Amino acid sequence: MADFILVSGAWLGSWAWEDVARDLRAAGHGAHPLTLSGLADKQHLPAGQQTHVRDIVDEVERLDLRDVVLVGHSYAGIPVGQAAERIGDRLAHLVFVDANVPVDGESFASLWWQGQPVFEAALEEGGGDWAPLNAADFDGQGLDSEQVARIASGSTPHPGATLTEPAVLERSLGELPATYVKCLLDGEEPNDDVADLLKSEHWRLVEMDTGHWPMFSQPRELARILHSCTRA
Template sequence: MATYVLVHGGGHGGWCYRKVARLLRSAGHEVHTPTLTGLGERSHLLHPDIDLDTHIEDVTALLRYEDLREVILVGHSYGGMVVTGAADRAPDRVGRLVYLDAATPVDGQSLLKLAGPMIEAIRPHGAVVDGVELVLLPAPGAGLFYGVTDPGDLAWMDERLTGHPWKCFEQPLVLTGEAALGAIAKFHIVCTSTLATRDPALVAEARTAGRLWDIDTGHDLMITEAAAVAEALLEVAAAPAS
């Protein structure tokens, strides 16, 4: 049995993995889908100090308090920043890292630095709410921004998407144990359309090692192609970790 921790991206919550989690659990695996502070069902905890470090601590605390080991730690989109930081802080608890159409940062990078033009483009459409600058504000049909087109999925997302604290996107990731982090096996499940925007060397290395899957769908592939994502994650569990 494998243990998965599935970390969501900006504006989402653990809810976005509902379909994938059901498939992994039905295959006999343990699955955790934490929601980061200030988002989803934890949006009532929103406060001005929430940043990337807050979300990294959310995940490392889960690993510690649930005493999870050899975890397959998955991050979607902004969640790639979070899982990289969590694996850096708790490398003894992470067996494999999976980047699900996600940011793949190095030390000192913020999401703003990593994906500047796209991130800067969303800022003017944000708002300050209770002293917190929020971006990715929910609106009817907002799921279209994430590549979701099914009417049922869009309606489901409309009820759950929340704004995301801007500080999370501009805070640089600080790594404290790069050697241990570098020893963790890394896998990539990406949208076919984003392959051309990714580091060619990273893509080539992952493909050669058999650690790259590309799925022809929108950015929220855990919603639009849950079966394909779950199948890839099952293959990750079966793959060598060294």
């Protein structure tokens, strides 16, 4: 059985994985949801992009885990992808859940679909942080009102430096065993960076008929997909 390090996207903490972690543990796996520095119960900690990479690597080493499946949702794909190459042979599989992937020398902001100036303007409006979404922003994502309230009430501002500092990669992620989970209600096609990686023989694509937060909308199905990655 594998040990899963579960890392949420922007604004969220380890609490977002409660339902998925429960099912993974019931299947006999280790499940270790992780809150990144500057978020949720760790809001008081300063954080940049490389801080988040270290958070993940340090957790693997602190728990002395082997056969590790690193799971990154949304923004967290960027630090998770960097951490994957840094934990060496401890890595069993890498999973991106409707996630960004790191590109060497690029940041979350520099790859923002509306352009970096638009994103940096949003950070300026948030006092340097990325403000959480409003309830209306979750429309069309396969979430009921209780699930939306749960996400919105638990969200905290996301530290801006983690979004503007560039990723650092030593080699192509295409060399690592990986699964990309595409949530179809958030767009039917992966972005170009992901599409290029999916050409690798080491990568596979799995689709979910739900929105961008499947750990809330379809936690059992997401846990099933994660479990299948231990046999990939």
